[in-house]
Amino acid sequence: xxxxxxxxxxHIARLARLAxxxxxxxxxxxxxxxxxEYAAILxxxxxxxxxxxxxxxxxxxxxxPDVRRPSMPKEKALANxxxxxxxxxxxxxxLDE
Amino acid sequence: MELHALRAHQLRELLDKGEISSVELTKxxxxxxxxxxxxxxxxxxxxxxxALQEAEAADRRIREGRDVGPLTGIxxxxxxxxSVDGSPTTCASKMLEHYISPYDATVVARLKAQGAPIxxxxxxxxxxxxxxTETSALKLTRNPWDLERVPGGSSGGPAAAVAADTAVLALxxxxxxxxxxxxxxxxxxxxxxxxxxxxxxxxxAFASSLDQIGPMTKDVRxxxxxxxxxxxxxxxxxxxxxxxxxxxxAELDKGVDGLVIGLPKEFFGEGIAPEVKDAVLAAVRVLExxxxxxxxxxxxxxxxxxxxxxxxxxxxxxxxxxxxxGVRFGHRAKEAEDVVTLFEKxxxxxFGLEVKRRIMLGTFALSAGYYDQYYxxxxxxxxxxxxxxxxxxxxxxxxxxxTAPTVAFRIGEKWENPLEMYQSDLLTAxxxxxxxxAISIPCGLNGEGLxxxxxxxxxxxxxxxxxxxxxxxxxxxxxxxSRPKPRLEVE
Numbered sequence: 001x002x003x004x005x006x007x008x009x010x011h012i013a014r015l016a017r018l019a020x021x022x023x024x025x026x027x028x029x030x031x032x033x034x035x036x037e038y039a040a041i042l043x044x045x046x047x048x049x050x051x052x053x054x055x056x057x058x059x060x061x062x063x064x065p066d067v068r069r070p071s072m073p074k075e076k077a078l079a080n081x082x083x084x085x086x087x088x089x090x091x092x093x094x095l096d097e
Numbered sequence: 098m099e100l101h102a103l104r105a106h107q108l109r110e111l112l113d114k115g116e117i118s119s120v121e122l123t124k125x126x127x128x129x130x131x132x133x134x135x136x137x138x139x140x141x142x143x144x145x146x147x148a149l150q151e152a153e154a155a156d157r158r159i160r161e162g163r164d165v166g167p168l169t170g171i172x173x174x175x176x177x178x179x180s181v182d183g184s185p186t187t188c189a190s191k192m193l194e195h196y197i198s199p200y201d202a203t204v205v206a207r208l209k210a211q212g213a214p215i216x217x218x219x220x221x222x223x224x225x226x227x228x229x230t231e232t233s234a235l236k237l238t239r240n241p242w243d244l245e246r247v248p249g250g251s252s253g254g255p256a257a258a259v260a261a262d263t264a265v266l267a268l269x270x271x272x273x274x275x276x277x278x279x280x281x282x283x284x285x286x287x288x289x290x291x292x293x294x295x296x297x298x299x300x301x302a303f304a305s306s307l308d309q310i311g312p313m314t315k316d317v318r319x320x321x322x323x324x325x326x327x328x329x330x331x332x333x334x335x336x337x338x339x340x341x342x343x344x345x346x347a348e349l350d351k352g353v354d355g356l357v358i359g360l361p362k363e364f365f366g367e368g369i370a371p372e373v374k375d376a377v378l379a380a381v382r383v384l385e386x387x388x389x390x391x392x393x394x395x396x397x398x399x400x401x402x403x404x405x406x407x408x409x410x411x412x413x414x415x416x417x418x419x420x421x422x423g424v425r426f427g428h429r430a431k432e433a434e435d436v437v438t439l440f441e442k443x444x445x446x447x448f449g450l451e452v453k454r455r456i457m458l459g460t461f462a463l464s465a466g467y468y469d470q471y472y473x474x475x476x477x478x479x480x481x482x483x484x485x486x487x488x489x490x491x492x493x494x495x496x497x498x499x500t501a502p503t504v505a506f507r508i509g510e511k512w513e514n515p516l517e518m519y520q521s522d523l524l525t526a527x528x529x530x531x532x533x534x535a536i537s538i539p540c541g542l543n544g545e546g547l548x549x550x551x552x553x554x555x556x557x558x559x560x561x562x563x564x565x566x567x568x569x570x571x572x573x574x575x576x577x578x579s580r581p582k583p584r585l586e587v588e
Contacts (some may be wrong), residue, residue: 015460041400051474092434092435094436
């Protein structure tokens with residue numbers, strides 16, 4: 001039974017922005033298949049009426065006073081940028097002219 | 098005994114009496130790293146200059162008797178996914194190989210404020226994804242007990258460093274067992290606090306609803322000291338728990354008389370090596386001899402925890418690792434003509450196979466058509482696992498289990514088969530899903546002389562109770578002095 005086909009791997013890789021090699025696509029397809037077969041044991045559990053737990057902390061809507069405070073200096077924030085120009089992060093053109 | 102081999106609470110006394118200085122201690126550790134670390138491979142970077150400056154400042158504080166805390170002058174080494182201002186934080190990934198943190202993690206800021214020098218950054222599985230530290234793209238770390246074996250993971254660097262006496266104290270992070278399993282493999286103490294007990298600000302996120310920073314130390318008292326130094330509410334982490342932090346050290350001598358220890362039968366079944374099971378049950382008998390009552394309990398959904406974990410953690414990771422796109426920090430692919438190609442090539446080049454596999458799995462679990470079947474289902478099973486623990490803690494104070502199903506395995510042994518590697522988290526992942534604290538302490542060696550770990554799990558915010566039971570066991574078995582140490586031929 002194929003849960004994941006080659007076209008699914010390519011679709012997921014596109015969503016995840018990963019330019020996988022052909023070799024990796026094949027390997028990952030096989031391994032995801034194995035992991036998902038294993039995960040199928042979750043279907044044994046009756047979860048009717050069970051609320052999902054996205055989190056375990058009993059905290060909701062944590063608020064703080066809206067007070068101005070210093071933020072990271074621009075030079076520091078840009079120091080790790082692969083490319084920065086004129087105080088901005090620099091990327092290839094996104095929109096056509 | 099050499100200074101680097103002592104524990105923090107012993108060093109505290111020597112520092113306070115003026116018998117040693119923090120600079121001397123830091124130099125002793127630096128020399129030990131130079132002598133031993135080439136064979137172990139625990140450190141990714143050493144902050145030699147900075148640590149010595151911080152030690153000098155600590156010595157001034159101690160001399161002047163100004164603001165001396167339990168860790169003033171005692172160096173701490175941290176896993177390389179925890180930010181230290183001005184130092185590299187690589188996450189053992191090509192993606193961040195040249196990244197310099199522009200700020201301190203809250204745990205680091207608290208240690209620095211107390212005057213603890215930050216000694217260096219320790220190896221891990223890439224982005225903390227793995228159980229052997231073999232997915233590190235930058236270095237291979239070996240287990241000090243047997244250099245052909247893995248130190249466990251993902252906090253393999255911290256565990257190996259503490260075991261090899263190249264660190265007095267270390268901080269790790271634990272998402273599915275990443276503090277406890279390497280602690281067990283390397284024969285040290287490792288504590289994963291309650292979710293929210295310790296601020297995650299400045300920890301590079303893997304799975305945000307599971308990640309916790311915690312202490313990795315030579316004994317239980319040191320774990321209590323280090324936890325006290327880093328715990329407590331932080332406005333910079335909205336999931337951190339408000340309220341006072343108890344005096345953990347005060348719990349250590351209370352004993353276990355009258356406490357009820359639960360043995361969850363699901364944690365002693367299939368897949369657990371008999372030698373591990375025997376050592377853990379022998380440790381439980383020691384606690385029984387100290388006056389604890391032992392009772393079998395059941396966590397019926399525990400057998401689904403690993404499957405739920407391997408849906409939830411990759412799903413969160415796939416979202417968290419979206420930030421690595423070659424724009425603001427980290428690796429950037431060359432010659433990308435448009436921005437989507439830039440993202441795709443950067444991520445393809447920067448991430449290793451395990452990270453890609455988990456991003457792929459997580460993206461799949463969250464994608465249209467599969468979300469309900471995999472991700473939502475796992476979150477519902479997570480609720481049932483939490484409820485199992487809540488019921489168990491109505492009957493007993495703590496639970497005792499093995500930490501890992503086996504002793505440390507050989508380098509390369511599980512590399513080919515991710516599912517087999519994932520089994521390493523079988524007994525540790527449930528605590529992360531439930532958000533409860535858990536500690537691993539050494540409970541003897543197997544026939545080949547490899548350490549075995551006893552795991553104790555407690556109710557939310559029950560770290561004091563865990564430390565108390567762990568200290569009772571450690572005390573009854575002769576303490577650290579009577580424990581064997583790894584023999585390093587390089588010495």
